[in-house]
Amino acid sequence: MFGLKAAINGKCRIVAFGVMMACGAVVAGAVPNGVQAETVNGSTIQVSGQGRVNVAPDMAYIQVGVTHEAELANDALAGMSHAIASVLDQLDAVGIAKSDIQTGQVQLHPQYSNSSLSGREQSGFVATTMLNVQVLDLADLGHVLDAVVAQGANRLGGLRFDVQDRAPHLDHARLAAVEDAQSKAAFFANAAGVEIGDVIHLIEDGVASPSGRAIRMAMESAVPIAEGEIEISAGVVMVLAID
Known part of the structure; x- marks a missing residue:
């Protein structure tokens, strides 16, 4: 049975x-x-x-970042660095502790354009960096996202909820x-x-x-x-x- x-x-x-x-x-x-x-x-x-x-949940993990395009590699990195510095300053301004922010990745790679005459050609470089951020007060989460975008963040890589304990x-x-x-x-x-x-x-x-x-x-x-x-x-x- x-x-x-x-x-x-x-x-x-x-x-x-x-x-x-x-x-x-x-x-x-x-x-x-x-x-x-x-x-x-x-x-x-x-x-x-x-x-x-x-x-x-009572907290969240988010990924925010910056992508910057330029003709030269140094200019792409410089533009990315300037923008991510503004994002970090804004995170500090809205009360996110430095211990709750970590750089997740930094990338630099060529950018190509397609030409009907000559085919695929390099047109410049793309620099990207992402930050892993812990938001310990969910009431602030929407405002944090809005604030960092206003200061130059143009990439959102993920959002995950959790509990602190x-x-x-x-x-x-x-x-x-x-x-x-x-x-x-x-x-x-x-x-x-x-x-x-x-x-x-x-x-x-x-x-x-x-x-x-x-x-x-x-x-x-x-x-x-x-x-x-x-x-x-x-x-x-x-x-x-x-x-």
Whole structure:
């Protein structure tokens, strides 16, 4: 029943939807992340659990930058440097700490134009630089974006929401993952007609970075920002004794 497949002749190995029951030993290769399960006396069941929590973000990571074109490489770099200096000054003016700003990339490459007569020809150079910026007050995010664009930023490379203190939310996700694993173990043990015993192994199996979905729009800022919620998830693998 329940899609379970049971072996006979005393070799009680039951597998269903990521759940494993075995007699005499835990199968070492079934435990993820290179962790080897120890041999145990008696029968065991191995299950995985997932936990997720959705929380409102309280910070954001943004990428802003400058691209400048010129006929000469030095002029392209000089124009880019002047513009990014203005952007940095504006970030300081709106209250972004220097420790929350980091240069992410600096690039200089030739620019080409297509001519119907001579084909592809070099027409100059393009210099680009990007800044990784942490905005710790989401109420300021739209104004920050508007301010840096007004001071010469002409590239926006990304926007990601997060929480400044992930630890308590991650603990809630871990607790939910353990409860999910225990629920699965109880269900499949009941289906197989066995009793759950003590936990033999409990292994964390991956923590996912926050991912977001937009549900709320802050329209009062110069640039409308959908803050939404972010999802924090955790996984566990649990091995329990069965009787």
